[in-house]
Amino acid sequence: MAEKNFFEPKQSLNIKGRLIDLSRPKVMGILNITPDSFYSNSRTKSIDEALAKTAQYLTEGATFIDIGGYSSRPGAKDISEQEEIDRLVPVVASLSEAFPEAIFSIDTFRAKVAEATIQAGAHIVNDIATGDMDELMFETVARLQVPYMIMHMQGTPQNMQQNPVYENVTLEVVDYLAKKVAELKALHIHDVIIDPGFGFGKTIAHNYELLNQMEAFRVFKLPVLVGFSRKGMIYKTLGTTAAEALNGTSVLNTIALQKGAGILRVHDVREAVECVRLVEMLG
Template sequence: MKTSKSINIEGELLSFDFPKVMGVINVTKNSFYSQSRVTTDKDLLERAGQLLNEGADILDIGGYSSRPGATEVPIAQEISLTSTAIKLIKKQFPKALISIDTFRHEVADAALTAGAVLVNDISAGALDPKMIDFIIAARAPYIAMHMRGNPGNMQELTHYNSIMNEIVLYFSRLIDRFTARGHMDIIIDPGFGFAKTADQNFEVLRKLAQLKILEKVILVGLSRKSMIYKTLDIDPSAALNGTSVLNTLALYNGADILRVHDVLPAVEAIKLVSKTLN
């Protein structure tokens, strides 16, 4: 499980000798999982404190739901929601590492100013043509996810000749765009649930180790997703056990970051898998 991969965060290296946990905080009412939503400053700080106490290495703040059918959020509103949340968290927990979950460069800019240190983009720049130039200029670590289309039409774009070959090529080309301009701090996310059928999601998980050829940090977001609760015919609120099972498989197959709603079970999975593999 040990790896030499790392990313540069404001001049300091974050090593991935062992996998990290990213805890999700949504400051929008549209997120598919209600327990990750916060609507008051008190709720925000309580959730941030809980996730950090349970062992979260990074807090991922989102103000725009990517689920199909979610309400469009104006840019100004997304900036206000996320930047305010980031400032509050940094004031209470100054050492917290925060990522901003957005596909808009304006939101990313405001979030970095507010105290975020990573940008997590579900579209890898495809939904905002200015995002990649912004990231390179800002020298910010960038989480790029594989997706086709947008959240409204992505489930109509699920035909692949070879899904893993296409994902590897997608990231290879993207990484080349960044490295050609001297930007190395890229994290890749295969995008479970985005422009993929349930069977394709399981195939990507099964073959996740193929992404190691890219020599980048690998993030997986499996937490309480439909591939779990629809397969098991349960509600997302009952999908914690299924999440832990799939996160364990992801760790065996090379995941470096688990993006989750429930931090403690992910921390425990990492400890147990690390003990097993080492």
């Protein structure tokens, strides 16, 4: 029976005994506790700012708030594990106290950071490296028994955009994630969300090929998260800037929803919620 349940389409997440319905797409608001994230308006410099931004996101319709203390933009500065913990734990503790019904995910590839922030009140681990940058991550998530978001990335944030090469980007991303899902299943981690990793070790052409073939990820029968928000695949294509990329973000979010995306990770929650509502009108 466990085998059957694992491979049926996931329609919910277990958040500390609370079931979150995923039968309709959800929106995740990005909360960066960093001084160097690629989109300057997303940088949060204090707990008060984090509280205000979270309140805004929740009012606008976000189901999840994704909190990051390590910038993963191309060429980002590496910071220590302790600095990441010091940035995140006070924010998570304050937010979980102020918004006890909210659901917080932690954007980290480090097991100790994941554990410290879950203990501080977070609910989900969002790992851009899917265990490849910390060999303790899988066993830590299994022990914590929290939902786990896994993403494909070629390389590291410091070098991922130097020269990404694929023979077949969609096939290689699906194959990578399939192997990881099998490992997680063996560890009895069943609340898994997959992320193709748009913008992480991929050229603009790779990103659009992945988006065009996004139906391929339905093979997992797991929720699919997409993160296009204000990224270079939008503003470089249009010859603009991240600050001018909201319209393009909404276009790609709409396409992704039509191709099966279950979670939109965004800087602009209200607009993403509108995308979900309008696409749902198509039936």
